[in-house]
Amino acid sequence: MPIELNKEARSEAIKSIERYFQENMEERIGNIAAGALLSFFVDEVGPVIYNQAVAEVQERLQVRISELDLEVHEDEFQYWRKHDAQRKARK
Structure with missing residues (x-):
């Protein structure tokens, strides 16, 4: 199942990457490069985070079911x- 960000979330993430580079790196990153970097991380690291979240939800559901x-x-x-018991109580 591919992991996709909706348009608004993608836009906010790109702005956040641009700000991160502006405040923490020696060089700025443009909008297109930030989008490419975001796509790389979503494709490369996103499934790890997603699978971990699914495993945690499964574990919590198993506890609730038990x-x-x-x-x-x-x-x-x-x-x-x-x-x-009611009969004995009346006596």
């Missing part, structure tokens, strides 16, 4: 136990 039984569990065949 807790589900504790949250919604109902004891079975409780009618007579409740009935007998």
